[in-house]
Amino acid sequence: MLRYLPLLIAVAVTLYALIDCARTEQEAIRGLPKWGWLLIIIFIGTFGAIAYLIWGRQRRQGPGRGRNGKVIGPDDDPDFLRNL
Incomplete structure (x- = not known):
C-alpha cells in the first residue's frame, strides 16, 4: 500500500494545480498566460x-499585509482604517 503513496501524492498535486489554474482569473496568474500554464501542467x-x-x-x-507583502x-493598514 505504501508503494502507491508517491503516485497518489503526485496525482493529487497535479489535479490540484490543474483545477486551481483553470479556476483562477487570468489577471491573477504570473509568468505565462493561463492556457500556457494549463498545457505545462497537462504535458x-x-x-x-x-x-x-x-x-x-x-x-x-x-490580513495584516501591506501592498508590498510586509506585515x-x-x-498602519490603510485598508483596515478605511473600513472603520
Whole structure:
C-alpha cells in the first residue's frame, strides 16, 4: 500500500494545480498566460504542477499585509482604517 503513496501524492498535486489554474482569473496568474500554464501542467505533469504552484500563482495577501507583502499593524493598514 505504501508503494502507491508517491503516485497518489503526485496525482493529487497535479489535479490540484490543474483545477486551481483553470479556476483562477487570468489577471491573477504570473509568468505565462493561463492556457500556457494549463498545457505545462497537462504535458509535464507533477513537475509542471509544482512549477505553476511556485511561479505561476500570485501570492495571496492575507490580513495584516501591506501592498508590498510586509506585515503591518492595523493602525498602519490603510485598508483596515478605511473600513472603520
